[in-house]
Amino acid sequence: MIRRTKIVATLGPATDGEGVLEKLILAGANVVRLNFSHGCPADHRRRAEEVRALAKQHRRSVAVLGDLQGPKVRISRFSAGSVTLENGQIFTLDASLPSDGGSIDGVGLDYTSLPDEVAIGDRLLLDDGRIVLEVEQKLGSKIITQVIVGGSLSNNKGINLEGGGLAASALTEKDFADILLAAEIDVDYLAVSFVRSPDDLHRALKALVDAGGKAGIVSKIERAEAVADLDLLDDIIRASDVVMVARGDLGVEIGDAALIGVQKYLIKRSRALQKVVITATQMMESMIDSPLPTRAEVFDVANAVLDGTDAVMLSGETAAGRFPVEAVAAMDRVILGAEKHPESRVSSHRLHENFVAADESVAMGAMYIANHMQGVTAIISLTETGNTPLLMTRIFSDIPVFAFTPNAKTESRVALYRNVIPISYQVADVPADKINESVVSELLRRGLVAERDWVILSKGDYNNVHGGTNTIKIVNVGDRLG
Ligand SMILES: Nc1ncnc2c1ncn2[C@@H]1O[C@H](COP(=O)(O)OP(=O)(O)OP(=O)(O)O)[C@@H](O)[C@H]1O
Ligand SMILES: CC(=O)C(=O)O
Ligand SMILES: [K+]
Numbered sequence: 025m026i027r028r029t030k031i032v033a034t035l036g037p038a039t040d041g042e043g044v045l046e047k048l049i050l051a052g053a054n055v056v057r058l059n060f061s062h063g064c065p066a067d068h069r070r071r072a073e074e075v076r077a078l079a080k081q082h083r084r085s086v087a088v089l090g091d092l093q094g095p096k097v098r099i100s101r102f103s104a105g106s107v108t109l110e111n112g113q114i115f116t117l118d119a120s121l122p123s124d125g126g127s128i129d130g131v132g133l134d135y136t137s138l139p140d141e142v143a144i145g146d147r148l149l150l151d152d153g154r155i156v157l158e159v160e161q162k163l164g165s166k167i168i169t170q171v172i173v174g175g176s177l178s179n180n181k182g183i184n185l186e187g188g189g190l191a192a193s194a195l196t197e198k199d200f201a202d203i204l205l206a207a208e209i210d211v212d213y214l215a216v217s218f219v220r221s222p223d224d225l226h227r228a229l230k231a232l233v234d235a236g237g238k239a240g241i242v243s244k245i246e247r248a249e250a251v252a253d254l255d256l257l258d259d260i261i262r263a264s265d266v267v268m269v270a271r272g273d274l275g276v277e278i279g280d281a282a283l284i285g286v287q288k289y290l291i292k293r294s295r296a297l298q299k300v301v302i303t304a305t306q307m308m309e310s311m312i313d314s315p316l317p318t319r320a321e322v323f324d325v326a327n328a329v330l331d332g333t334d335a336v337m338l339s340g341e342t343a344a345g346r347f348p349v350e351a352v353a354a355m356d357r358v359i360l361g362a363e364k365h366p367e368s369r370v371s372s373h374r375l376h377e378n379f380v381a382a383d384e385s386v387a388m389g390a391m392y393i394a395n396h397m398q399g400v401t402a403i404i405s406l407t408e409t410g411n412t413p414l415l416m417t418r419i420f421s422d423i424p425v426f427a428f429t430p431n432a433k434t435e436s437r438v439a440l441y442r443n444v445i446p447i448s449y450q451v452a453d454v455p456a457d458k459i460n461e462s463v464v465s466e467l468l469r470r471g472l473v474a475e476r477d478w479v480i481l482s483k484g485d486y487n488n489v490h491g492g493t494n495t496i497k498i499v500n501v502g503d504r505l506g
């Protein structure tokens with residue numbers, strides 16, 4: 025069985041162990057996430073290099089996503105690494121404490137203006153809402169709080185203000201430095217955190233391009249302000265290549281009860297606007313410490329798959345958990361199970377729209393044929409940029425799209441798209457009248473189609489031309505030589 029929905033796995037100390045990265049890729053990670061909130065540039069460079077070497081060795085297409093920290097407010101570090109807070113105790117957030125001087129009484133802050141932005145009575149949510157503090161008093165650089173919900177608190181955890189509204193802008197100085205790193209690593213995707221407007225995305229893209237980088241832009245939806253205004257949200261989605269439902273911060277800002285509605289809306293709206301969508305955070309959180317997910321986590325992943333997400337993401341489960349490989353394997357298994365639920369081949373997607381471009385019209389026509397003609401088991405798209413497979417897979421179908429591309433960047437980029445299977449193919453090496461036969465034979469050789477199947481093929485008149493797709497072919501696998 026080919027898995028259609030993709031897995032994004034965050035790298036971290038837990039994936040640095042001997043052989044772990046290789047197992048993670050073999051277990052089915054399609055995209056790796058470098059979280060620039062943690063670790064140092066050398067870690068990110070090394071991990072990206074290792075992933076690319078392993079992907080090449082095992083002939084897998086794996087995309088690299090760099091995730092900017094953004095204006096996330098964080099505590100600094102504890103001298104013992106972590107503390108356990110008791111309900112009712114006093115705990116001080118102190119911007120003047122040394123960065124590794126935290127103790128059971130208080131901890132430093134990486135955002136020194138926080139004391140100016142909170143008021144007495146505000147609730148501060150730490151570690152994606154696991155720890156709740158209430159502001160009792162402010163004394164200069166100190167915020168004195170009472171612990172409402174305690175528990176274990178470790179280094180560098182995030183702080184959110186309940187209801188949202190901390191002032192910091194979406195791109196910090198550290199982010200601009202990390203964009204240079206992202207360009208140097210040549211990431212396939214760059215994720216912008218706490219996006220408030222299309223302008224945040226334009227600024228990030230400009231900085232990336234100025235640094236010689238070329239990547240798809242991921243907008244992380246995690247601010248209450250971004251989802252409160254649906255016109256603004258549409259503008260943000262249109263300015264993105266990929267949308268991420270960043271449930272960690274978003275859930276804290278808007279409350280967990282509102283999250284499911286927003287998640288479903290974002291998945292639907294992103295697909296409708298021809299964009300890719302990732303569902304992220306706490307999908308299999310219990311697997312940080314347990315080799316098996318809970319039933320609720322299994323259903324969470326499965327529901328995101330049934331809603332049409334392109335990818336599901338693992339964060340702490342793979343970056344810092346005890347069972348990183350098991351977490352990817354569990355996701356793979358659960359996704360495959362959810363995908364057995366037959367996907368409708370009836371779609372009203374874009375039925376009443378006019379198309380502006382030939383490649384777009386070919387993509388829509390190919391999907392109409394594939395979904396309605398008996399015996400079609402595969403769609404082949406010869407693609408330079410990956411745009412035709414993207415447009416095709418915005419329509420629900422259970423027929424896989426094989427993206428044959430000579431472009432290594434496209435090959436890794438489409439690894440994120442639901443229902444798209446990248447295949448490296450040097451079309452320039454094949455005589456024009458042999459291309460149909462050669463691509464169909466490749467699928468037959470890999471056991472992905474059978475002799476009696478029908479295949480839909482899309483391509484252009486000339487090789488290596490952007491947006492040149494203008495042809496749909498209907499090919500019977502058995503007759504491909506004829
Ligand atoms: N590279 C890393 N080094 C050390 N710890 C990490 C690393 N990546 C993740 N972790 C740990 O795993 C937890 C969850 O990972 P995740 O990537 O979701 O971080 P996060 O800080 O919540 O993310 P974000 O800043 O994007 O909201 C982190 O809070 C941290 O404790
Ligand atoms: C991924 C992320 O940043 C979040 O869920 O908040
Ligand atoms: K981040």
Ligand SMILES: [Mg+2]
Pocket residue numbers: 217246270272273
């Ligand atoms: Mg976040």
